[in-house]
Amino acid sequence: MSSSSVEEITDQSNDLFTQDGVLLKACSGRPVNELNSIGMLCIVQNSDGTKSIEWRPSDIITVCAVQEQDWALVNAIGRRQRTFSGNLTADYATARARIIRMPLNELKIFRVTNRNQQMSFSNKVGVWQSTFFFQHGNAEVFIAYLKSHVKTAKSSRDRNTYLVVEPTDETRALNRSFTELDIFQENTTDVVWNIVSNLKERPYETTMEAFSKLSSIGLDYNSGSQLLYYGNEASSKRDVSEEVADLLTKSMVAAEEAHSVTKSDEYEVISMKPTLPPRPSIPRSTPLSQEKWEGLQDTLGRVTEMDGVKQLIFRGGVAHSIRKQVWKYLLDYYPWHMTHAELKALQKKRTDEYYCMKLQWRSMTEGQESRFTEYRDRKSLVEKDVNRTDRTHPFFAGDNNPNLETLQDILMTYVMYNFDLGYVQGMSDILAPLLLLMGNEVDTFWCFVGFMERIASNFDMDQAGMKHQLLQLQQLVMFASPELAQHLALKDSGNMYFCFRWLLVWFKREFSLIDIMRLWEVLWTGLPCANFHLLICVAILEAEKEVLISGDYGFTEILKHVNELSMRIEVNKVLSSAEGIYHQIISAPHLTDQIRIILGLTPLGTSAPTEDDDAPEATGTNCKDNDAAANVSTSGTDMEEAVLEYDGIEISIVTQTVWALLA
Amino acid sequence: MAKTYDYLFKLLLIGDSGVGKTSILFRFSEDAFNISFISTIGIDFKIRTIDLDGKKVKLQIWDTAGQERFRTITTAYYRGSMGIMLVYDVTNEKSFENIKNWIRNIEENASADVEKMILGNKCDLDAKRQVSKERGEQLAVEYQIKFVETSAKDSLNVEYAFYTLARDIKAKMEKKQEASNPPARSGAHQIKPNDPMRKPTSWLSRCSLL
Numbered sequence A: 001m002s003s004s005s006v007e008e009i010t011d012q013s014n015d016l017f018t019q020d021g022v023l024l025k026a027c028s029g030r031p032v033n034e035l036n037s038i039g040m041l042c043i044v045q046n047s048d049g050t051k052s053i054e055w056r057p058s059d060i061i062t063v064c065a066v067q068e069q070d071w072a073l074v075n076a077i078g079r080r081q082r083t084f085s086g087n088l089t090a091d092y093a094t095a096r097a098r099i100i101r102m103p104l105n106e107l108k109i110f111r112v113t114n115r116n117q118q119m120s121f122s123n124k125v126g127v128w129q130s131t132f133f134f135q136h137g138n139a140e141v142f143i144a145y146l147k148s149h150v151k152t153a154k155s156s157r158d159r160n161t162y163l164v165v166e167p168t169d170e171t172r173a174l175n176r177s178f179t180e181l182d183i184f185q186e187n188t189t190d191v192v193w194n195i196v197s198n199l200k201e202r203p204y205e206t207t208m209e210a211f212s213k214l215s216s217i218g219l220d221y222n223s224g225s226q227l228l229y230y231g232n233e234a235s236s237k238r239d240v241s242e243e244v245a246d247l248l249t250k251s252m253v254a255a256e257e258a259h260s261v262t263k264s265d266e267y268e269v270i271s272m273k274p275t276l277p278p279r280p281s282i283p284r285s286t287p288l289s290q291e292k293w294e295g296l297q298d299t300l301g302r303v304t305e306m307d308g309v310k311q312l313i314f315r316g317g318v319a320h321s322i323r324k325q326v327w328k329y330l331l332d333y334y335p336w337h338m339t340h341a342e343l344k345a346l347q348k349k350r351t352d353e354y355y356c357m358k359l360q361w362r363s364m365t366e367g368q369e370s371r372f373t374e375y376r377d378r379k380s381l382v383e384k385d386v387n388r389t390d391r392t393h394p395f396f397a398g399d400n401n402p403n404l405e406t407l408q409d410i411l412m413t414y415v416m417y418n419f420d421l422g423y424v425q426g427m428s429d430i431l432a433p434l435l436l437l438m439g440n441e442v443d444t445f446w447c448f449v450g451f452m453e454r455i456a457s458n459f460d461m462d463q464a465g466m467k468h469q470l471l472q473l474q475q476l477v478m479f480a481s482p483e484l485a486q487h488l489a490l491k492d493s494g495n496m497y498f499c500f501r502w503l504l505v506w507f508k509r510e511f512s513l514i515d516i517m518r519l520w521e522v523l524w525t526g527l528p529c530a531n532f533h534l535l536i537c538v539a540i541l542e543a544e545k546e547v548l549i550s551g552d553y554g555f556t557e558i559l560k561h562v563n564e565l566s567m568r569i570e571v572n573k574v575l576s577s578a579e580g581i582y583h584q585i586i587s588a589p590h591l592t593d594q595i596r597i598i599l600g601l602t603p604l605g606t607s608a609p610t611e612d613d614d615a616p617e618a619t620g621t622n623c624k625d626n627d628a629a630a631n632v633s634t635s636g637t638d639m640e641e642a643v644l645e646y647d648g649i650e651i652s653i654v655t656q657t658v659w660a661l662l663a
Numbered sequence B: 001m002a003k004t005y006d007y008l009f010k011l012l013l014i015g016d017s018g019v020g021k022t023s024i025l026f027r028f029s030e031d032a033f034n035i036s037f038i039s040t041i042g043i044d045f046k047i048r049t050i051d052l053d054g055k056k057v058k059l060q061i062w063d064t065a066g067q068e069r070f071r072t073i074t075t076a077y078y079r080g081s082m083g084i085m086l087v088y089d090v091t092n093e094k095s096f097e098n099i100k101n102w103i104r105n106i107e108e109n110a111s112a113d114v115e116k117m118i119l120g121n122k123c124d125l126d127a128k129r130q131v132s133k134e135r136g137e138q139l140a141v142e143y144q145i146k147f148v149e150t151s152a153k154d155s156l157n158v159e160y161a162f163y164t165l166a167r168d169i170k171a172k173m174e175k176k177q178e179a180s181n182p183p184a185r186s187g188a189h190q191i192k193p194n195d196p197m198r199k200p201t202s203w204l205s206r207c208s209l210l
């Protein structure tokens, strides 16, 4: 009932959630030889709408994982064998008889033991009917999902035991002494998603009223999930997110080494498929207009509503006529609080500074240059790239185009500004749209500095920054689109290297110059969460999921397909779905700390308050009101504040001024 | 799916940034040249099927970014390649010196029996030449690798280079297949895998010296 809107029912029964790598430890009425076999523990929706817990044995099969059929001819090279376990089993029919099934409405009690790795279920108090052991990590995610479908109460006698409280049973004389807590008054996810789907129809009206409700539910939900860290086991249990991170790191390393991807268990976690709530479609807004922008400055030219401006830009971007101005703020060249007079002084200072650095390399003699290999190398690298940057655009086209010289000058000056980083391929791509917009060499330089500040780690010597992001992307895809993640893993593409170009130059090669301006300005706002650019990747991939999976695209086809998406992606559509995915993720009942951290949210595990702690966690919601000085930066502690502010539906928390402008 | 080819070879183009890897590939796959090409970020590949001694050979040619910094990513794609083109720019001394580093890079990241070939590209730019053809040949002899000067711009020796590399791979592969299915007659003599390299002459005259 609660999730029939979540899942399209196409099959007889529908897997809502599956957890691989679950051993059957005990089951009343089953022969001993069936015990200790591995399988998948699922929550399924039956054709009549009811739900069951189901365990299915999965017999280990060997998959000859040839990268693609084409390679079969070439025996010596590129062929490997792998063992997989999972739902690929061939003789499903034989295995079928061994399926264990328990309707959710019969479930009365369950227990979690063995450092959260073991679960037992029963339909009556006193005997345990079946017991399962979670080989990979623990049962945490499964329990979180289960609890979004049944109301539970903790037993006062055994802190690891949960009683299932049926709505109709409220009045029945269920041993009240057992009941310590009644956690859910109503199904949380349903309420949240009602609000979100209302958003679709009446986005702005719904949110204001909804937000108070939503945030209080959020708190209930949080306190509910705290119960996952029960009693004295809290300190000894291993965080599931750590576990997954480990496995991912392993698989990433493994993917780099030809023959090491042999352990079947490394992929099993990937096939864990909890469902996300439905995706809200949040409409894009119109760009920040000149009129509004001017209205947001005081008489001296100070921008007092920085957060509000960022909200507006996040929703709709910036009108082209004022981009030149607004970008200077977004890229931290102009501080928001400065008056016109102060800005003028700043600009003069920066101009002097720029020409001073420019002179440093300009005044180098040929002789000096000939004895300075590193400098010479950088110079020639810059030259090569400048000659290959956006040459099809009229602004950079043709022989002896002076704009190419400006590109060259700015990049060389940047080498002097940051000699440690120097010039790395991709930087000319980043610079070109800035110059195209600004026209002015000095302004362009300082905006470039601001942009580079945000993405400097993309250009690390050891590429650590890129690898880290690719790993985070992998984790996000696994969470937001498990089937896709599984497909990618099967096709040796789990390391997400095929997204390298997207991330290195922030999608510069994937969009036209005008579209990239829109995308970048939205991303620079830092809203609605940290690493939103990774959710852009998820959104693009999610849109291609069908093609990739149903076409059974392999390693090479995936790369080709992704490369060929260039110039075929609609910027507004992708922004809207990325935002939708953001809401799906943060409202998911099984949201993990790993994902929270990537999105800049406070992890629950580390701050775990005591069980009696009723103090609301998200009191930061209203720090917007005292506003002007509030500083939303991307740095660690400040981020926490910002994200709490935007938790829930962020439209609802725009400042009064912006609210008035939106209306 | 019906196969439209008999063999599929994975080839790789490596070499410093700007030596013309993408241009060579574009010439071979599209038979075109574009002076205002964009630098390669990440990795891409192109396909062309050629006819080799009556067999259809599908070449899947991978093009990587040249800058050293990206090597940790690009080497991930070396795996499984059967032939590698090492490209330098005859107007750029440094790119020539770096060929040795690229060879070391291959040894560390590609399979040991991968076929290799050295290409001295941009041989149309005689006025700017910094590396003579003799030095290229010398290096090739030193490493026992075939060598040819090319011009992606003037379409010189690009076809030849790919055909030669593909032919060598095919020969090596057929030799291997023979070795794993020895002919019935006993005492069959097997060809030594390391035949002394026969130096082709056909291309020698095509690129002018200095």
Ligand SMILES: Nc1nc2c(ncn2[C@@H]2O[C@H](COP(=O)(O)OP(=O)(O)OP(=O)(O)O)[C@@H](O)[C@H]2O)c(=O)[nH]1
Pocket (backbone or CB within 6 Å): A387, A388, B015, B016, B017, B018, B019, B020, B021, B022, B023, B024, B034, B035, B036, B037, B038, B039, B040, B041, B064, B065, B066, B067, B121, B122, B123, B124, B125, B150, B151, B152, B153, B154
């Ligand atoms: N004259 C001449 N120019 C060439 C030739 N081949 C490439 N070029 C030019 O050299 C420059 C670099 O060529 P690319 O093909 O982009 O170089 P690349 O090796 O792919 O470089 P990266 O992608 O950065 O690794 C381009 O401006 C080409 O037009 C050639 O045979 N002759």
Ligand SMILES: [Mg+2]
Pocket (backbone or CB within 6 Å): B021, B022, B023, B038, B039, B040, B063, B064, B065
């Ligand atoms: Mg290239």
